[in-house]
Amino acid sequence: MLDMFSLKGRVALVTGSSQGLGWAMAEALAGAGAHIVLNARNAAKCEERRKDLEAKGQSASVAAFDVTDLAQITKAVADIDRAHGRLDILVNNAGIVTRNLLHDVTEEQWSSVLDTDLTACFRLAREASRIMVRHNWGRIINISSVMGVIARPSIAPYVASKAGVHGLTRALAVELASKGVTVNCIGPGFYPGAQNEVVRRDKTFYDWVSNRAPAGRWGDPAELGGAVIYFASPASSFCTGQVLMVDGGMTISL
Numbered sequence: 001m002l003d004m005f006s007l008k009g010r011v012a013l014v015t016g017s018s019q020g021l022g023w024a025m026a027e028a029l030a031g032a033g034a035h036i037v038l039n040a041r042n043a044a045k046c047e048e049r050r051k052d053l054e055a056k057g058q059s060a061s062v063a064a065f066d067v068t069d070l071a072q073i074t075k076a077v078a079d080i081d082r083a084h085g086r087l088d089i090l091v092n093n094a095g096i097v098t099r100n101l102l103h104d105v106t107e108e109q110w111s112s113v114l115d116t117d118l119t120a121c122f123r124l125a126r127e128a129s130r131i132m133v134r135h136n137w138g139r140i141i142n143i144s145s146v147m148g149v150i151a152r153p154s155i156a157p158y159v160a161s162k163a164g165v166h167g168l169t170r171a172l173a174v175e176l177a178s179k180g181v182t183v184n185c186i187g188p189g190f191y192p193g194a195q196n197e198v199v200r201r202d203k204t205f206y207d208w209v210s211n212r213a214p215a216g217r218w219g220d221p222a223e224l225g226g227a228v229i230y231f232a233s234p235a236s237s238f239c240t241g242q243v244l245m246v247d248g249g250m251t252i253s254l
Contacts, residue, residue: 008033016094018045020193028225030058067120077127090128092121117161138181173241182240189247215248
């Protein structure tokens with residue numbers, strides 16, 4: 001039974017995987033047997049993570065590129081194909097958030113968040129799926145947020161982009177299912193990370209989030225491991241177009 005969760009022999013690209021949730025998911029996929037292609041703009045950080053995985057006897061390489069740069073995306077995916085002859089799993093995790101109330105959101109802020117959190121997912125899925133379709137097998141896993149279905153003030157571009165990721169997931173799923181490629185989405189709740197460090201230091205907000213979720217706490221990044229392995233593995237072969245919220249119950253609680 002556990003064989004259906006094995007990723008032995010698979011190649012997985014995880015964007016934004018030098019830290020935070022991306023790193024936690026990369027670790028989980030590596031532990032299940034996948035070769036991990038680590039990505040971030042900072043090659044040195046990725047190299048440190050590669051050494052961390054290899055120290056545990058796991059397999060990894062580095063593809064440092066900016067997910068908002070189409071030329072870099074195209075080259076990186078082609079390089080992975082040349083090096084490994086395949087790209088089985090894509091985890092679209094890289095993302096940013098800016099905080100400004102509506103009347104103060106600049107055009108640059110709007111564009112930068114949408115480019116990173118939504119357009120990059122589309123572009124990477126388009127390029128990676130070309131390889132997946134060739135093998136009639138692939139897994140695209142988009143990382144969204146509870147903000148794809150609920151909202152808070154001051155992060156309108158982020159909320160819009162994450163809702164867009166849900167729509168993109170469904171659209172790609174119906175197009176690629178007949179070609180052996182599934183497309184699913186994970187919606188994390190509140191987890192500690194660099195993006196929310198500012199608000200996390202506010203004890204009132206931190207406690208409010210903890211109390212808002214029925215689980216009564218923030219998540220541990222390692223708790224995303226089971227979800228990403230499921231969506232990446234043969235275990236989810238008949239599951240596509242779905243959004244799995246891993247949020248301690250936040251989005252189903254009144």
